[in-house]
Amino acid sequence: MSQLQYFLALLAGGVSLIGLVFGLISGPLEQALLLKAFLALGTLSLVRFLVPLGFWADAALAFLGTVSVLTGIGIFSPAPAFFWLALVASWLFAWLFVERFSRVLAPGWRDSGGLGLIIPIVFGVAILVVWEAITRGANVPQVILPPPSMIGARIASSIPTLWADFQQTFLKAVLIGYLLGCGLGFVVAILIDRSPFLKSGLLPLGNLVSALPIVGVAPIMVMWFGFDWPSKAAVVVIMTFFPMLVNTVAGLNAASVIERDLMRTYAASYWQTLMKLRLPAAGPFIFNALKINSTLALIGAIVAEFFGTPIVGMGFRISTEVGRMNVDMVWAEIAVAAVAGSVFYGVITLVERRVTFWHPSVRGA
Structure with a gap:
């Protein structure tokens, strides 16, 4: 991995660890269990500094983080600190996956068979997830900025x-x-x-x-x-x-x-x-x-x-x-x-x- 990838991996694991600590002290363990499970797995990803992890592991963590953030939006009002830390961690894992995947894909870009579309798709989904989480988790008035789910329902x-x-x-x-x-x-x-x-x-x-x-x-x-x-x-x-x-x-x-x-x-x-x-x-x-x-x-x-x-x-x-x-x-x-x-x-x-x-x-x- 490159220096940037090591930095992103360390940052994602560190944010997950901090979020897990906040999650454990903020309420019962069974509350927002999926969010806490994601943060625990994100913390365990720090073992990559001892045992190599493939970039698909980062993709799985990013996907799990996305699902846990979207399902955890309606649990709290307002959203606690570990929710926002989980959002940041999932975004960092997605960034790490795209960074590693693009480095692997670059030598055979012309023969990728459409795999290059994964990068813009991940980038676009990340923007929509952050948009949805911020507007609903922070109770942003719909007149100022409606969430993507509301816009999709209107369409x-x-x-x-x-x-x-x-x-x-x-x-x-x-x-x-x-x-x-x-x-x-x-x-x-x-x-x-x-x-x-x-x-x-x-x-x-x-x-x-x-x-x-x-x-x-x-x-x-x-x-x-x-x-x-x-x-x-x-x-x-x-x-x-x-x-x-x-x-x-x-x-x-x-x-x-x-x-x-x-x-x-x-x-x-x-x-x-x-x-x-x-x-x-x-x-x-x-x-x-x-x-x-x-x-x-x-x-x-x-x-x-x-x-x-x-x-x-x-x-x-x-x-x-x-x-x-x-x-x-x-x-x-x-x-x-x-x-x-x-x-x-x-x-x-x-x-x-x-x-x-x-x-x-x-x-x-």
């Missing part, structure tokens, strides 16, 4: 509403505006590359468009295109146009002078050079713009809905439910938007790996 009970909002915002405004904005930026970049006059005239205008504040543009788009999704798609077009324009222009200039001279020796025309050399070389730049715009488009559509929309949409739902103090519904919309944006980004990344498989950044991924 399960509001699927028709969330689906209608998702259709209005993502499937209409985001996707259509994204395609139009990225497509327009790409076409204008080709025109700019072809004409020095357009490069001098359109690039400053593109910079001007990117600097327009969304809170000022959105009401104007609503007046121009109405309250339905076309006005939100127009805002998305404005937000996604400039990143695609700048990245495509930069990518078209990525081909080296030697490569361009080689195409001239073959008597290649401008369009042949563009299709066979310069566009493939610009692929990583174009996909960078597509990934950036995948998040900008969703943000732009949601914010634009704050300034006028039919009685449906993610932004509309967030603004109205905040006024009603239904914070769990607000977080449900945020969760749906986060998942949709992450999946959208992931799809673009997968397409990038298929298209630009030759690029060093993709080969080393």
Whole structure:
């Protein structure tokens, strides 16, 4: 084990020992027995300094700690000190497992068979468990921050509403505006590359468009295109146009002078050079713009809905439910938007790996 791993192992075992002591003196042994059992096993993990323990033992301790913390939330009000120490210990064991597992996985990363997904899953579950434990164990008011369990229950009970909002915002405004904005930026970049006059005239205008504040543009788009999704798609077009324009222009200039001279020796025309050399070389730049715009488009559509929309949409739902103090519904919309944006980004990344498989950044991924 590395120095960091030894430190994490010592810290996790030490916190477990302190928590066990607090647990034994705070009440009867049978009270919160699972928490105390986890703390006892965590303390026994200190034998790793005499007898080696595999990283799956740390995974088992992290899992047991998670279960014991979640089941022990409702036992005390407020939660005692050993509950919080158990939470810290389980988090440390999860960190230790991820650290050791990543070191083992790194040499054969490409042949891991999907095992690399374990690391982000453990990280995400740890965040949700800490969130749940703090909000419920410390009796945080639900108006300030609801626990994940409450948000999940709200999602399960509001699927028709969330689906209608998702259709209005993502499937209409985001996707259509994204395609139009990225497509327009790409076409204008080709025109700019072809004409020095357009490069001098359109690039400053593109910079001007990117600097327009969304809170000022959105009401104007609503007046121009109405309250339905076309006005939100127009805002998305404005937000996604400039990143695609700048990245495509930069990518078209990525081909080296030697490569361009080689195409001239073959008597290649401008369009042949563009299709066979310069566009493939610009692929990583174009996909960078597509990934950036995948998040900008969703943000732009949601914010634009704050300034006028039919009685449906993610932004509309967030603004109205905040006024009603239904914070769990607000977080449900945020969760749906986060998942949709992450999946959208992931799809673009997968397409990038298929298209630009030759690029060093993709080969080393």
